[in-house]
Amino acid sequence: MNVAVCVKQIPSAETPLAFDPTSKTLVRTGPLVLDESDSFSVEMALRLVEQSGGGDVTLISVVPDGETQGLRTALAMGAARAVLVSDPLLSGLDALGTAKVLAAMVRRLDADLVLAGTESSDGYTGTVPVQMAELLNYPAVSFVRHVEISGDHLVTERQTEEGFEEVTCPLPAVVSVTAGVVEVRYPSFKGIMAAKSKPVEVLTVADLGLEADSLGIAGARQEVIALEQAELRPSGEIITDSGDAFETIVERLVSWNIISEHQ
Amino acid sequence: MKTIWILAEARNGRILPVAEELAGAARQLASTVEAVGWGGAEAVDFATLGTYDVSRVFRVGDLGDSLVGPRVAAAVGEMLESHPKPDAILVGATYDGRDVAARLSAKIDVPVLTNVIDLNEIDDALVSTHAVFGGTVNATARFTGSGPGIFVVRPKSFERGDTGGAAAEVVDIVAADPGPSDGARVVSRHVLTQDGPSLDSAEVVVAGGRGLGSKENYRLIEELAHLVHGAPGASRAIVDAGWVPYSHQVGQTGKTVKPEVYLAFGISGATQHLVGMKDAKHIIAVDRDPSAPIFRVADLGVVGDLAQVLPKLIEALRARGSHESTN
Ligand SMILES: Cc1cc2nc3c(=O)[nH]c(=O)nc-3n(C[C@H](O)[C@H](O)[C@H](O)COP(=O)(O)OP(=O)(O)OC[C@H]3O[C@@H](n4cnc5c(N)ncnc54)[C@H](O)[C@@H]3O)c2cc1C
Numbered sequence: 362m363n364v365a366v367c368v369k370q371i372p373s374a375e376t377p378l379a380f381d382p383t384s385k386t387l388v389r390t391g392p393l394v395l396d397e398s399d400s401f402s403v404e405m406a407l408r409l410v411e412q413s414g415g416g417d418v419t420l421i422s423v424v425p426d427g428e429t430q431g432l433r434t435a436l437a438m439g440a441a442r443a444v445l446v447s448d449p450l451l452s453g454l455d456a457l458g459t460a461k462v463l464a465a466m467v468r469r470l471d472a473d474l475v476l477a478g479t480e481s482s483d484g485y486t487g488t489v490p491v492q493m494a495e496l497l498n499y500p501a502v503s504f505v506r507h508v509e510i511s512g513d514h515l516v517t518e519r520q521t522e523e524g525f526e527e528v529t530c531p532l533p534a535v536v537s538v539t540a541g542v543v544e545v546r547y548p549s550f551k552g553i554m555a556a557k558s559k560p561v562e563v564l565t566v567a568d569l570g571l572e573a574d575s576l577g578i579a580g581a582r583q584e585v586i587a588l589e590q591a592e593l594r595p596s597g598e599i600i601t602d603s604g605d606a607f608e609t610i611v612e613r614l615v616s617w618n619i620i621s622e623h624q
Numbered sequence: 625m626k627t628i629w630i631l632a633e634a635r636n637g638r639i640l641p642v643a644e645e646l647a648g649a650a651r652q653l654a655s656t657v658e659a660v661g662w663g664g665a666e667a668v669d670f671a672t673l674g675t676y677d678v679s680r681v682f683r684v685g686d687l688g689d690s691l692v693g694p695r696v697a698a699a700v701g702e703m704l705e706s707h708p709k710p711d712a713i714l715v716g717a718t719y720d721g722r723d724v725a726a727r728l729s730a731k732i733d734v735p736v737l738t739n740v741i742d743l744n745e746i747d748d749a750l751v752s753t754h755a756v757f758g759g760t761v762n763a764t765a766r767f768t769g770s771g772p773g774i775f776v777v778r779p780k781s782f783e784r785g786d787t788g789g790a791a792a793e794v795v796d797i798v799a800a801d802p803g804p805s806d807g808a809r810v811v812s813r814h815v816l817t818q819d820g821p822s823l824d825s826a827e828v829v830v831a832g833g834r835g836l837g838s839k840e841n842y843r844l845i846e847e848l849a850h851l852v853h854g855a856p857g858a859s860r861a862i863v864d865a866g867w868v869p870y871s872h873q874v875g876q877t878g879k880t881v882k883p884e885v886y887l888a889f890g891i892s893g894a895t896q897h898l899v900g901m902k903d904a905k906h907i908i909a910v911d912r913d914p915s916a917p918i919f920r921v922a923d924l925g926v927v928g929d930l931a932q933v934l935p936k937l938i939e940a941l942r943a944r945g946s947h948e949s950t951n
């Protein structure tokens with residue numbers, strides 16, 4: 362089974378998040394790393410390929426500036442190759458535009474299954490995978506915590522507000538994987554060395570036969586108008602426990618009528 | 625005057641509070657509010673949405689073992705061709721809601737604004753508010769292109785505000801088969817039940833995080849929750865670690881809670897946790913790190929070892945409880 366995994370490369374956690382004051386979009390400077398949210402789908406893809414006894418994992422990623430550091434991490438885990446769409450035209454791309462580019466990349470591949478994270482750590486719209494599925498006319502199962510291959514289809518567990526549901530799905534399909542659901546392997550030294558020579562194909566928007574207009578970049582279709590300090594809660598009382606802090610908690614619960622006053 | 629459509633999601637025969645909140649929001653912004661629901665005629669009484677001033681509900685019918693996303697998005701897509709277009713479509717930030725919004729967005733080629741916590745009208749355009757950086761900054765955004773904007777709204781962002789309006793008209797609609805995109809089948813549904821009030825609606829939430837140290841210690845959280853008639857909650861760290869089921873998670877990817885009191889034990893207060901609980905009326909936090917961000921939202925912050933504080937607190941409440949019952 363061949364699996365394509367959508368991986369987003371994002372500023373590392375050490376880079377403080379900031380908005381550009383003029384464009385009011387997130388600043389993405391400095392080195393980009395593999396979004397932890399996507400490391401789970403990379404892991405799941407590697408396991409599914411092993412389980413199916415053949416095929417491999419291709420990473421697909423969209424960035425404006427040619428960054429590959431995050432891809433190298435996933436290649437070191439065991440993915441076979443990566444395809445990157447890098448184009449300065451892509452800065453300020455919204456979720457639907459990203460989904461269009463990813464869908465065009467999937468069309469060029471021979472993938473039975475496309476995996477993604479449910480939410481990216483920096484953008485967290487949580488819509489890209491299902492938008493991509495709709496563009497490809499694929500079924501999609503979102504918020505998935507478990508996947509198995511059974512013959513020619515998948516058996517998945519999808520999280521719900523009150524538990525989970527078992528969902529079967531024919532291939533090809535898009536599955537978005539919830540964070541934390543598999544233990545992610547550490548790249549081995551051998552993996553890290555091998556990753557250096559694995560192929561990373563770099564494409565532009567034009568290579569995919571897409572036009573900037575159709576991606577909604579030329580004249581973005583949504584804009585941030587303002588950023589304002591939110592109203593903060595008045596600061597509370599901070600005490601240090603010296604054995605009797607529990608009493609203060611009880612007093613507060615009484616004063617808020619959560620427990621009754623009389624002892 | 626504006627027309628707004630809302631997605632009326634129901635579960636177990638009941639319209640979800642978030643759908644009623646969407647109606648409450650829409651009513652402030654539009655003269656006509658219409659809804660799209662799904663489920664068999666006997667399953668859900670959509671006419672009751674009239675009490676929130678929804679005039680008409682388009683019912684897609686029973687989805688059988690299909691997932692909600694493809695079928696409902698296809699139906700809304702068809703309706704947009706055969707009806708006057710609304711100015712906006714509001715969708716609740718639920719698992720199925722997000723799927724519908726994402727499919728519809730791709731289908732009609734209109735972007736989505738997600739994580740919306742407020743909506744206002746400025747210069748005749750709808751403007752959404754989004755909490756960023758853990759709720760310290762509010763960003764406002766709007767659509768600039770054509771087509772109805774799709775807003776995905778976080779639960780508990782709006783009041784329902786029952787007006788006692790007349791029953792809504794319910795119109796059955798038949799939508800074409802979405803084809804391959806509808807290939808997935810729901811084989812079985814599993815509900816993880818728990819005793820006591822549900823996390824969504826509990827007056828008190830007692831939540832634990834990684835500071836608990838072990839899965840076994842979560843029992844203390846459950847016990848305290850029980851003593852104050854509350855619901856137990858969790859940070860993602862301990863859900864990911866497999867200590868508690870996902871349905872306990874509070875935050876960005878989990879539930880939004882707005883209880884009278886939120887008690888956090890060993891939760892640092894990451895941005896993604898804060899967005900799910902910062903609107904609690906009162907917050908008590910216990911953490912041994914005085915610089916933990918959770919203290920910035922706490923009415924009462926206790927710097928200390930929860931392994932000391934939590935058992936004593938439970939003991940004190942137990943003692944009161946037994947005393948009260950013998951009174
Ligand atoms: C896209 C995305 C979505 C996310 N969604 C969510 C979400 O919905 N909900 C959520 O919670 N998180 C979410 N997260 C994760 C979030 O960023 C944090 O990683 C998580 O909330 C941390 O959980 P924690 O506070 O339990 O753990 P930690 O951050 O490790 O904090 C543990 C705390 O316990 C304290 N502690 C340790 N021992 C003791 C002791 N003996 N006594 C007292 N205190 C002690 C420590 O001082 C520390 O402050 C999301 C992340 C991403 C990227």
Ligand SMILES: Nc1ncnc2c1ncn2[C@@H]1O[C@H](COP(=O)(O)O)[C@@H](O)[C@H]1O
Binds near residue numbers: 422
């Ligand atoms: N620029 C991108 N490149 C590759 N995959 C992406 C990109 N943006 C989003 N994705 C995928 O879509 C998932 C959800 O992202 P989002 O909709 O931004 O929350 C991520 O976890 C990725 O798997």
